[in-house]
Amino acid sequence: MPDTAPITDTTHFLPLRRRTLAQHLGRGTPPATPLEQAGLFAAQLCRLHAYPAAQLERLLHDACALFAAGDGSAVIAQLAGSGGEGQPALDAWLADLAMHGVLLAPDEAVERFLAASPDAYPGADFQAACQVTLAEHTIRYPATAAPDDEDEAGDPEPDPDQAPPRATGAIERNGLFTSEQARVLRAIAANPDELIDLDAYAGTGKSHLVLALMEARPGRYTYIAPSRGQVEAFRPRLPAESGTRLLTQIELANLMVQQAARSGRGNGFVPTYRLSTVPAWEITRRIGLQGIGQRVPEQVLMTALEGINRWCASSSPTLQAAHFDRSLPWAMLDAAPYVAAAEHVWRCMFDAGVQKGGCLSLNTGHLGKWLELQGVAPPVGLGMLLVDEAHELSPAWKQVLARHAPGVVSLGDPHQRLVGRASRWSSAKVLEMSQSVRQGSQVDGLVNQSLALDDIGASSERFMGASDRATGVRRYAAWSQVPQSGARLYGSLWRLLQEAHLLVAQGARVHVHPASLRLLQKEAQAPIDAWRSVGRGESSRRWEAFVDACEQRGQGDIPALFSGGFDATALEQLLAALVPAQDAGITLCLAQHAKNLQFDRVAMSACCFITGYETRQAHSPVRAAYLALTRGSQQLWLPGDAMEQLQLSAQRHAETLETRRMEKRRAAGHVKR
Template identity: 25%
Template sequence: MHSEHFDLSSPVFLPITEQACVGLLSGEGFDALVALSEPELAAVLVIQNLAQVPESDLSANGAEKVLAKLIDWAVEASHSASVSLLSEAQRLFDQRKLYFGLNVVKSLKLRFLLAEEVQARDYLLPSGKWDVEYKVRHLKTNDPFSKQMVTPRHRERWLSAEQDKLVRTFRANLNEDLHVQGYAGIGKSHLLVALMEHLRPEKTLLLARTPAKLETLRARMVGVRERKAGHTFHAFAHALMQGPRPKPLTAQVRAPSKQALAQELNIFGFRGLQGQAVVDVCLNVLQAYCRSWEYSLSAKHLPHFKQPLSSVDARALLEYASRLWSYLEANPAWGSQTGFEALLMIKRASLAGCVVPERYTHVLIDESQDIPAPLLQIIERGRQVLITLGDEYQQASGVMVRRAREVRHTDVCYSVRSGRNVERLVNPLISQHSDKSKVLFEGARDADVGIEFYPLGFVPPQGCVVLTASHWDTMKWAIQLSEARCAFSLAGKEAQQSLKYFMDTVVALFKPDFYSSEFNDSGPHPFFSDMADWQQVREACQFDEAFLWVEAELQKGFNLADVTRLNRQSGHPDERCLLMLAQDAGGMEFNRVLLTPALLTNVKFQDAYAFDQRLCAVYIAISRATQQLYLPYDVVEWLDYHKYQKTRELHGY
């Protein structure tokens, strides 16, 4: 069974480099034709022709037939002094057609060759004509999944050389703990399923953070029984607390509102905030506590506030948070109102001393950078072998949870999804990070993700995923796409409601005299939990260029009616652009990805920690693309600029 990144159909390789084609788009493009060989000239004519072929007739095989005819004609016309492929290429040369043809190349199974491959001319027969078998030979030579393995269950698996080495090492040491640090696109899920083939299903516990990730893993398994294997983090903790037959996790329970709870628990004002707003701050404290190793609530779980926190405020907040925790202990059903129900369940299971049932011998976890510390506590209390696969660069914020046990650590850096273009951008990000792994990222030979630098005012193509830097940046792009009549959506109903909630709060804080009543029921968005008015918002967000843009729109009259209009944007699902925070896109992949200018901001970062977080967010964004990447400017130049200008050297409170 091949990885999800493997394509069984052979692409057609054009006998020219992408750099040569891009060079022809410059002012001296016509003159550069003289330096090209006849196969290269034929490839240029084929690319130009793609721009005028009806979409229904476009195919890689059709392009190859035209290429073969042109090269064959050039061989036959080589004895003529009056006509040649060069003269025809000069007569038909059209930079506009070449530009649009290059865009078509990226959507078809057409690939460029490297310079040394063009010069080797292995794509020609001894007669000088086109060799139709070249594409098959080239694919076999460069196929990353070159290693065949037959598992103990008599199933065939095709692995890359790095994956094969890892699986064989694992097979020889089945009772040894293992952690795999694998960069984006190395096929971690495919690798994990290959590892599971060497274990007994009934004795193997598979864990994933989300239902979607669990279903992705199950889909790669073969047996009916195996496709029912595994639990989400939440479901596993719930089963530990409730027994083998827990109540459904989706059961609806009537619960008091946050405002009513604040009154019941005597949670009064905090730094100008009242009621629900204070409860939201307390929930931030409890969320940090639920992520931590600690058994008791303390000042180390207080979040970083955008305004300084006095010792009196800190003690009051800890007292309020402690009351809320006691309420959650007595009324666990209210956990569904917290926004981190899964994390809360895991923390409760850890505090209760739960362990992995003894019937399991191995625990496997994909995307292990998402493991909360309490879950690792539960697992490491037992005697099971723990195998984790993750990518520390896909954790943009927070500290990566380190395993307490002695474990074999393996790095897998060969990405079968990302090519050399992405490799050139990712390695400088890795080398610049102050703390994480420095093993170099390696892109696959034929995974050629195209890179395009877009101009100011650029409207993304249909189906493009726009990855943003902040809530302000998401709001900015929602407004801009709406003005450009470009349909967009978010990554689900919950994300759409959250953006509307954020925009409602923004408008209400900017115009408190008009919209103060908006907070009666729901309170402000959690992002504003420690900001009482617009002045505090401006002080906290003044270095976010997207915030300054949104503030200018508010000054022009942007209001709640505009928010409602934005929320009703429609269009065919396949034609909409998708808006998403870059840091939330880990573990996903998309055909076309755009990084916003705010994500690659030129404004000084607050400190080295903030810069590290942005490096990870940019890494996540760049490595999501499988076909095309749209950038406002070169990432390497962006890094050099920030190395020169340093940071503001300020720290949060």
């Protein structure tokens, strides 16, 4: 028996070869054997309706027995078709079956059972034989030794609260894995103390790998995730002794900072993660920040903090003028005063006296940069680190992790980094996974088309859906055709708001993803206030700009929502009517916020693909679409012209980026106006 639990699969297979169905459609003749006759009979029914697995199994068993006994002549006559249908009809059949969780069995599986018994449906044995994506693999974990004394010159002291990995002998574990997963597991197990970059497409089973590693070696690995929710999702699935080896990135940063303080770094100050509630004017007073030119101290503080954030997200060892090109006017070529102001703010962020009252916020980006500059490494007692969503790590964090002697596995997907490019180690073992265990091969074309539009290009491996999973892809002509359950994803905040308002009015149980909800609460007040100003007879410029923007994006009906009475009170009532995720019938989410989500059914609004107009939009519309396309496990609904529109959106986004680059060059005097 496998030592790790198999991934649940809801697909059901029919004992019918693809070429047999093609011959039936082309010539109108039924299959020659009772087994395939039963498969065709079931296919005719499953095209129209979804059947529970137990009911479908009984139907196949009874039909096969009927045909084998020669009592089904009337039914066999019904299996005869009119013929004359070609590839489009075959594709339509396969698409309809996949929408209901049904696939034709692999030819080799059908032929094997036909050779053994063409007159009887083999039931569970047949279904098991069709599951080919996951197979049992034996993974050998070499012997490990307890680390030697790590107190070498320049190395940080291990955290005394963390015990070093125990010495263990070689072990073997069996589990259900894809061939790629097994190869990656063997590489990680055989290369302790190494840096490994694992690039894995969405749904390829990174979490499955983490669980397998930590179950096999509870004291050898520590899992690092960006959020508390991801960490807590792992905790009940691991052995008790592994439960303490789960950390958020904030917890890792705090742990390292405390270690640095014990070794004398930081001048006695422990700069842990903190959020400041002190108003900007009070911060400037406490730190003695002065105004610059026409900018008051509060404005200088905001500019300095933005420059610091961009510096922390870069590989630069020092603050430079380029880190301020977004916040300073293009005509201002001399950023030296702002660089000096930011350097002063940075010193204050790590000053014990200033931070005694929690004056300035410190986030993981700030802490990562500080740790890099201080030469701090993670505690060796954590063992090998398994860092999830590592494509979001800054260059500073990648450098900090590179110092970790027991090794690091960077688990990420560069195409899920919505802004910028993923940072990489200059020398690391690179592994890839492209075989999805979440979605079927029916989505391959869509996903690979989106990957090809990404400006970083697809990896050396194409995305491959599982051949034994059914993910029905349906092109809708009208939005009213999409299911009334599952997830609905959007590229436009206003379309999401309009849908939420309509669905709640219809009595639907609606949940809005927290990140999308926060953005909605932040942005919705602007058009509400703009329409209110029009009603008061004041300037209509803001409202006209909003209407023009909606018209440009093909959303001319959106302004009517606000002019029709959707005001602050209506927004408050809508928010109060939303329900938690576990109670919802429909979940609404912006495409760029769909990371780490999975639903049986996903419907993508047209605005997921018609985007790229917004000059403030920093994220890539192609990567947001890729995120959305890879969320649905059983059904995926999208407009008929989705990929054509996505290509246009990618072009618009590229043109916007180029315009920004040219503006920067002009501001720096490199290009004549």
